[in-house]
Amino acid sequence: MPPGMAAAPIRRALSTAAATPPPPLSSLTDALLATRLASHLLTTPHLPAALLPASPLPLPVHLHILRHPALPPASKLSFFLAATPPASPLLASTFPLLLRTLAAGSPPLLDALLPFALSSPCLATLLPSLLASLLSASRLDAALALLDAAPPDLLPRLAAAALPSLIDSPDPIAAVPAIRRLLPIASHPPPVRATNRLLQVLSKENLCDDFRYVFDEMSRRGLPSNVRFYNICIHAFGKWRQLDMSLKLFGAMKAATPPVVPDICTYNSVIRALVVGGRVADALVIFDEMRSFGIEPDVFTYRAVMNGCCKSFRMDDALLVFQEMRSRSAVSDVVVYNSLLDGLFKAKKLDEACGFFETMVADGIQCSASTHNTVIDGLFKNGRAEAACRLFYELRRKGQLLDGISYSIMVREFCKEGVGDQVAEALELVKEMEQRGFVVDLVTITSLLIGFNRSKRWDLEEQIVKFIRDSSVLPDAIRWKSNMMVALRGPQDRGKDGTAMFSFDGNMDDVMSLVNPVGCSDSGEVPPNNDPKDDWSLSPHLDHLAKHADSLNNSAIFTMHRGQRVQGMGAKTFDADMVNTYLSIFLAKGKLSVACKLFEIFTNLGNKGTSYTYNSLMTSFVKKGYLKQVWATLHERGGQLCPNDVATYNIIIQGLGQMGKAEVASTIIDRLSKKGVYMDIVMYNTLINQFGKVGKVEEASCLFEQIVRSGMKPDVVTFNTLININAKAGRLKEADKYLRRMIAEGIAPNHATETILVFLHKEIEKKRQQDK
Structure with a gap:
């Protein structure tokens, strides 16, 4: 049939449609109309109104167009918007098909459907399905726009529907602001599986504030009876040093x-929280109780217990646990061995x-790169x-x-003394790192900068720019240094040596408040267990x-982890890492006033120092005799800016010794021991010297015996x-x-030993002359 003859009946039908309601279209007429519309949409996605009849199209025509395999999605969308009124009774069938x-x-x-859905009287039907499609297609911005425009009465239902999709999105971290906004207004909380996934992601990314917000909101609605939920929360709060929260959750x-029955993961998380909180003795008690009640430890249990023992110098306990693990034929891995190896070296x-x-x-344990790094680092730190x-x-x-860490350790040691030849060797190692494809990170670069400053080999600093090509860290570090030098040339508004930076009008004798800060209950000790026995x-x-x-809840005042000069967490800690590096350079050269000015510039920009920052300044204050400034720095920290570590208390004890308050220093050590804080050999050496x-x-001799009993090994300084x-006190036999x-x-003697032995020899000869 010629095309003109087929089109004539359709034109006549369209011309009479406005005058009288048409009778129901026959199947043939529907097919002809659908074919004509599809043919037009195949050539252009735009559908003029002249091609549509005045009366609504029947459902078969809609379905034919929307299901047409050759039509592009844009043409189908154009047809739907042109042919479907917002109040169409066919929306229940056509809208879901178009969304798919x-x-x-x-x-x-999908974004173009939002105005249509908002103009429809069927909001309660269209908005949830459109929202689900937008979220499943990762159209987060459009989904949030829909929620912003949704009527208040529908918002709780839409928020509850949106939360699981946001949590299951490919990038849930990007959706966290939206999740925080929707969680309080949702009609019901997300399913526990989705909640667990969200909390696990937040914990892994160390987003503590967001984690606590979600947890508090779930607590308000009632915690789910799900052991995995509790395990995730106990683990997260434990690693963030919120021991009280971990125990309350248990x-x-x-x-x-x-009741929610704890499993082995629960006990592992609690033990790890106790270890991070410095309560290794409690962790060992719980470890013993687990075994006595038939709960078989796994490799993660042994990891946590031995890691705590090693970090608190309880090496005898660590080795006993290790021997038990071997005797039970428990599956062990290289991480356990590395932890013990590191503890023995430390x-x-x-x-x-x-x-x-x-x-x-x-x-038969296959050594890893981490194993070799531990051995190399341990040999260096033990004088080998x-x-x-x-x-x-x-x-x-x-x-x-x-790996790159192996090279970084060598670079650090070669640059430590600032000897020209060793710094040049360090530079050659960095070149080799680049050639082997290892990342030259900020730790390595700052070690080089320290070596260049100490050896004054500025020619070497120019060389590193030529061969470190793939790292953006080096240009950033050099640019930072240039900006710092410009800032330091500006006028200094602090007193000489920075003594006015930390003003202190308090009582210097009140040093015990640093161990028991205000707001912490009692002494951090748990009351004796007088509870009725629960069989x-x-x-x-x-x-x-x-x-x-x-x-x-006062576990945050102390950390067993010594502060690091460079944390190496990218842009988040870059400024603090660079400040710590140049503080160490200036303070090593005795330029305390320059170091204080750098610290002032840093803090005036709204930045916060780390434990290493404050410890470095306090060490120099002690050496200069600025003891009031030491106490002022400690009170400014207040346990809030950053937790005190072993190095902090070493400085406190050294300062108290210079003030003639060795008894107070000894009391601090006793108090810290009762709190589960374990001192290193430096702290004991400092107190022995002050006594x-x-x-x-x-x-002092009693402290030596205490060192031996604690499982630590005295070093050459001890x-x-x-x-x-003993020689100066005339106790030559004891010496x-x-x-x-x-x-x-x-223990190999050093140059200080030789000087002491010369003095001891003179004293012995003098004693012999007196005896004659």
Whole structure:
């Protein structure tokens, strides 16, 4: 049939449609009309109104167009908007079909449906389905625009529908602001599975504030009876040093209706929280209770317990747990061995560490790059630099398991003393890092900058720009240095050496408030367990801790992790890392006033210092005798800016010794020990020296015995100090006893030992002359 003959009846039907309501179209007429519209839409996505009849199109025509496989999504959208009134009774069939079509073929076109949906009287039907399609297509901005425009009575329902999709989106972190906005107004909370996923992502990204907001909102609505939810929250609060929250959640599990039964992951999370909070003794008690009640520890349990023991220098306990793990044939991994190896090196047990390294090989544990890094770093820090270098170069020659951290350790050690040849060797290692494809990170670059400053090898600084090509860190560091030098040339508005920076009018004798800050309950000690015995409890000690969790809320005043010069967390810590680097450079050169001015510029820009920042300044204040400024700095921190670490208390003890208050320093150590804070050998050495200066040699000897009992190994400084103070006190036999013990333990003397031995020899000769 010629095209003109087919079109004539259709034109006549359209011309009479306005005059009288047409009878129902036959199937043939529907097909002809649908075919004509589809043919037009295949050539252009625009549908003029002249092609549409005055009466609404029947459903078969709509379905034919929307299901047409050859029509592009834009043409289908154009047809729908032109042919469908907002109040059409066909929307229940056509709108979902269009949503599926656009979501599959061209998701951005979904945005154009928002004005149509808002103008329809069927808001309660259209908006939820459109919102679901926008969220599933990751059209977050359009979904939020829909929520902004939604009527108030529909908003709670829409918010509840949107939350699971936002949480399950490919980038839930980007959706966190929207989630925080919708969570309080949603008609019901998201499903527990979605909530767990959200909390796990927030915990992994260390978004503590967002995590706490979601947790508080869930608490307001009623915590779900889901063990995974509790495990995630206990783990997160524990790693953020909120021990009281972790323990309260454990107590809430038992108090829930029905009770939530803890599993091995729950106990692992609680043990880890106790370790991070410095309560290793409690963690060991709970570990023992687990085994006695038949809860079999897994590799993560052993990891947490041994990690806590190693970081608190309880190496005897760590080795006992390790031996038990081996005897039970528990699956162990290289992480457990690395943790023990690191602890032995830090406890100055060099021989035991080297023997344990051989045990790893005998047990068939495949050493990782982290293992070699631990050994190299431990050898350097135990005075075995030659052995560390030999191991590194041997591994490099064999091409075995070295990474960027291995090179960074070597660069740090070569740059530490600032000797020209060693700094040049460090530069060659950095070139090799670049050639091998390792990332030259900020830690490595700042080590080089320190070496250049100490050796005054500015020619080497110019060389690194030429071969470090792929890192944006180096240009940023050099640009930062240039800006810093310009800022330091400006007028200084602080007093000489920065003594006016930390003004203090308080009582210097009130140093104990640093151990028990205001707002912390009692002394951080848990009351004795006088609770009635619960025969059904799997961990009575943990139940007791959970009941008294509020007394443990001061764990933030101390951290076992020593502050790091460079945290290396990208732009988030870049300024603090660079400030710490140049503070160490200026303070090493005795330029306290320049360091204080740099700190002033840094803080005036609204930045906060780290533990390393404050400890560096306080160390120089102590050396200069500015003890009031030390207390002022401590009170400014107040345990809030950043937690105190071992180095902080070393400075406090040194300052108290200079003030002649060695007894107060000893009291602080006792108090910290009761709180579960474990001191390192530097802290003991400092206090032994201060006792010696005020003539309390017996107390110094008692501290030495305490070191031995705690599982730490005295180092060369310990013995040098004990030999020196005993010799000056005329206790020559005791001095000789410590000298012989030092030799018997294989501790190599240093230059200070030689000076002390010369003095000891003179004293012995003088004593002999007096006896004659």
